[in-house]
Amino acid sequence: MAETMAALAPEAAPVEHVDVLIVGAGISGVGGAYHLQEQCPGRSFLVLEAQDGFGGTWRTHRYPGIRSDSDLYTFGYRFKPWVGAPIATAEEIRKYMGEVIEENGLGRFIRYGHRIRSARWDSSANRWTIEAARGDGSIARFTANFLWMCQGYYRHEEGYTPEWPGMARFGGRIVHPQTWPEDLDYRGKRVVVIGSGATAATIVPAMADEAAHVTMLQRSPTFFRTGRNGIEIADELRTLGINEEWIHEIVRRKILYEQARFIQRTQTEPEMVKGELLGQIRALLGDDYDIDKHFTPRYRPWQQRLAFVPDADLFKGIAAGRASVVTDEIETFTETGLLLKSGAMLDADIIVTATGFHLSALGDIDFAIDGEPLVFGDTVTYRGMMFTGVPNMAWVFGYLRASWTLRADMVADVVCRLLNHMEQTGATRVEVALRPEDHNMPLGPWIDPEEFSSGYVARGNHLLPKRGDKPEWQHMHDYWSEKDALPAIDLTDPAFVYR
Template identity: 50%
Template structure:
């Protein structure tokens, strides 16, 4: 699929840059290249039929951001809805405005799936095998620099555990990532398995229409009942300030808020735990077992805290339209779910809000000079390039802060590296571990004492490594990288040019 003012890609075509993905990362990277390399050629490919990435696939009821949109939005485009938590439609509208305002759509090619990436040192370029999904046609494109903006999970298949008796259930199975737009849940008994941000979003959205909705969780998640409208914004808007001023002030306010929460969660985790539990207790019915249902065993911010605007999940529970069950599934049967406690949950629809499967670099096979690349044996350079892989960058966001805060930093540093190459007359940049760091420990992608989200824990064996020292460590906080990234010199020892 092509834009009306866009020339179709042709077999054998060469471009200076190719970006894979039109989600938050890909749009940000395209904007950066458009501004800083106006004379270079580039194309942006996505296998889906529209922009947005997550916001293209996530169409379940109530889908919304799980970060404030002042920091989830870009530094260079104000978020102006007046609500910190954006709906899927608001986020796609925001992205669409950015694309239109900067005439980026002509670079986007939808329905184009990257199936293999092959680097040739002799030619000093990538050869990319592409399939046009709507026609089945294949073509090969070449590029000097490849920018992977595919995120790190599988858009094509959400994660669903296996339980005994699944084939016996006569109702309907639904994964939020593949929500049928014609699903009629009116008057139905719905069980949502899971307790993360997706479950917390779905349940209040379903509560008024269904007969009853139950959140079935194996273990609890921390919830924060924040207001979607920050009191500071109300004051700023009353002053009739320019939109970009408000955006910048609000970004700083939310950055400081998250920084403070993360700092407290490390220094005084039990105080943070108590505050979150007491907030829930104040918004739930008297006698509700908050300790059982909303007090996880892990430290606050060891996994993401689910934001529930104005406590909408707690309100649905208080109304009696929703309930929470903390138990384990023994098996499914024709009419619902049998729990290990002996309780049975009757269900017409079971929603598996059980997370996603991780898939680095879109699951695309990479080759360097004919040798297949095993990313699990390589370390990442600052969490944006891979050891031994020439002219390739990628974007991975923060665990606690907004994804886009890191995407912005990565875009700036990648562009500075490419500007350095052009200025010095280099064609190739490769991250290499210097001889002085040859004894460096190769550690898992994340420190599980720091972060233990289920999707990471299930996938560590599939992910690249990190080192035990800079610049080979990643998974850092925005508070550190907003200082360290701008200070990086493109000619540092870890980057080899030729």
């Protein structure tokens, strides 16, 4: 008997059961925990987080100048007023999230240092079994009735860096923003930042004050917007002593309205919007600067993510000569820098590859449904949050042209309403399925490349679920249509199959 018990010891770790298991303690997971506590009182839940603390992106990204590229009045939660500048640093965002955790007693539900390795659904038990590796190498096991995926959509451990010829020859340091080394000293150094998106536009001005010079090397330009890192109406309302909850809601609605109008204009009058965006940059850099070459993209505005440059810091650095832009392609790395396809040389001590990330739809977790591996790309999405053939699971994927958290809040409402509906009807299992009228529906990629063509989408679209040609079977990527559609979801629709 003792030998039998000893043999079973590795498997004898206690299995903890909860009604809902939330994956990730980033902006979506912390918000989900808040909503679950508020809207589903008495429901047991845990949040498993791979990192040693909360924050997600705002914890793992530590490059110079790290800041939001969405305003915090809409990137912040609807239930927690934001009181700072609209574009915030990672530290400010983490502080805000920490206040949400502390004020609502959420800390006791979060388990840090738990990297989920596998998730197995068992239809006979109607529950998920989750295995997570702890930092000390031990394995923690959980079962859950419902799985809420809030881990985001990219791999936190490493960013995407293309393989260029000669990289091993380079005598300086090559770093990716996602894994920024704490010991990197760039004072007085020549820095080349490869990339032209929001990350590059943040790093370049942040390093330019101390580096000898910073060059942004781009294969093709990106659209940027500039403006003051402040909102006049918010400042005025605070001067008048208006309650912060009111200010948050008023400013939030104003920003959302203006964003919607702007996005509509990028589709109905793209050339006019393009002229306005380029006019802002021309006013900062002067008529002699080659705006056409360095800041005029080949795509229409908002076909890729449009980055906001607060207080025009990137362009002020260029105008002052501390930074520059080169539009060219890399032929090869050399011992001292980069040889470009034009034949030009870029000398560098440090090369930063701000070239994007690896899309990871389900957090690199090994999923199986009744013993069969889950191929996420073979499923069809319901409203971008549930998937055919996947029971008792919801996923948070925010917006590409608006703040992520807007959708995280609304998905939380749907999940909580669904959980309460199941409790009221006695259902222990729910999954979505195509209705008879949907079976001949044309299917396409999760994101239409004609609508959004960023590199990470092109590289990873095949990993994401399919979408149909009906609103129910799409992620609309449009807050203004979903703000009414998601609360109106009919949970008795035949698309929901309960058992």
